[in-house]
Amino acid sequence: MTPAVLAEGLVKRFDGRAVVDGIDMAVPVGAIHGVLGPNGAGKTTTLRMLLGILEPDQGRRALFGETAPLRIAGQIGYLPEERGLYPAMAARDAIAFMGALRGLGQAEARSRAEVLLAEAGLAEAARRPIRALSKGMAQTVQLLGTIVHRPRLLVLDEPFSGLDALNQERLEALIRAQVAEGVTVLFSTHVIAHAERLCEAVTIIGGGRVRFAGTVAEARGAFPARVRLVTRAADGSWRAALPRGAARTGGAWQFDLPEGGIEPILAALIAGGAGIETLSIEPPSLHDAFVALVGTGAAAGAAA
Numbered sequence: 001m002t003p004a005v006l007a008e009g010l011v012k013r014f015d016g017r018a019v020v021d022g023i024d025m026a027v028p029v030g031a032i033h034g035v036l037g038p039n040g041a042g043k044t045t046t047l048r049m050l051l052g053i054l055e056p057d058q059g060r061r062a063l064f065g066e067t068a069p070l071r072i073a074g075q076i077g078y079l080p081e082e083r084g085l086y087p088a089m090a091a092r093d094a095i096a097f098m099g100a101l102r103g104l105g106q107a108e109a110r111s112r113a114e115v116l117l118a119e120a121g122l123a124e125a126a127r128r129p130i131r132a133l134s135k136g137m138a139q140t141v142q143l144l145g146t147i148v149h150r151p152r153l154l155v156l157d158e159p160f161s162g163l164d165a166l167n168q169e170r171l172e173a174l175i176r177a178q179v180a181e182g183v184t185v186l187f188s189t190h191v192i193a194h195a196e197r198l199c200e201a202v203t204i205i206g207g208g209r210v211r212f213a214g215t216v217a218e219a220r221g222a223f224p225a226r227v228r229l230v231t232r233a234a235d236g237s238w239r240a241a242l243p244r245g246a247a248r249t250g251g252a253w254q255f256d257l258p259e260g261g262i263e264p265i266l267a268a269l270i271a272g273g274a275g276i277e278t279l280s281i282e283p284p285s286l287h288d289a290f291v292a293l294v295g296t297g298a299a300a301g302a303a304a
């Protein structure tokens with residue numbers, strides 16, 4: 001089946017520097033796909049090329065098989081990274097206006113806007129000007145304006161940035177509702193937790209290149225689980241049984257689960273009289289995988 005989003009070898013250069021350097025991506029119809037990467041990784045530039053806002057210097061892209069994406073702009077909803085609504089416009093009118101830009105009639109756009117606001121729990125904000133709304137509400141209004149024309153594909157650039165936990169949840173619910181209706185969603189983020197909660201598949205980019213593409217489970221599976229061990233004995237010959245790289249922090253030993261599994265180590269620890277107080281084996285989080293793939297420089301942004 002033709003994918004909703006296809007990118008093959010996309011390249012974009014600014015001032016002679018390739019900020020996107022050969023990106024491949026395929027998003028099946030109906031999927032929710034995360035584009036992850038630290039600041040400056042090339043996420044926005046990639047999305048803009050996919051949408052036809054920017055022309056790639058090399059490579060090709062297609063949305064639902066259409067290689068000139070602007071031709072099907074009416075089927076796409078796009079939330080750009082830089083938000084912008086007219087501050088004096090009422091919330092309902094702002095949504096209706098965005099619908100009209102995508103080809104909806106005024107009356108239809110207004111009535112859909114009312115329904116969307118009510119569904120989002122913002123009915124009372126319908127007639128309030130944007131400037132009187134909280135940042136979270138305004139961002140929700142902008143997202144409603146992005147879906148009011150019932151697009152087949154939603155492209156959201158950092159949709160969660162600047163939102164508190166409550167508004168992030170509201171936005172997640174809105175996105176999930178779209179996916180439940182068969183809409184394909186592509187969104188960028190540098191906050192791993194969102195991708196982890198929402199997406200099955202992700203593309204992790206760093207320095208303009210794909211560092212990983214696959215399911216969240218695969219991203220985790222590419223890295224060893226972490227072992228956390230607390231022994232009753234503080235010291236002893238059993239310490240030789242710990243794998244190289246084991247480090248002690250806060251009274252617990254931590255190390256990567258070796259390929260041979262935990263049992264041989266455990267047997268040696270017991271024989272050596274270590275005494276096992278607690279032992280846990282945790283699969284790596286998507287955050288761990290992300291850090292391993294794009295470097296610790298990304299971790300600060302990822303954790304933010």
Ligand SMILES: Nc1ncnc2c1ncn2[C@@H]1O[C@H](COP(=O)(O)OP(=O)(O)OP(=O)(O)O)[C@@H](O)[C@H]1O
Nearest residue numbers: 014015019037038039040041042043044045046190
């Ligand atoms: N029009 C432009 N002219 C010159 N450089 C640009 C332009 N647009 C983007 N860049 C540069 O390209 C690189 C990638 O930017 P891009 O916005 O695509 O990254 P990003 O992954 O979306 O990061 P962020 O999360 O910080 O927005 C950055 O170094 C940016 O400064």
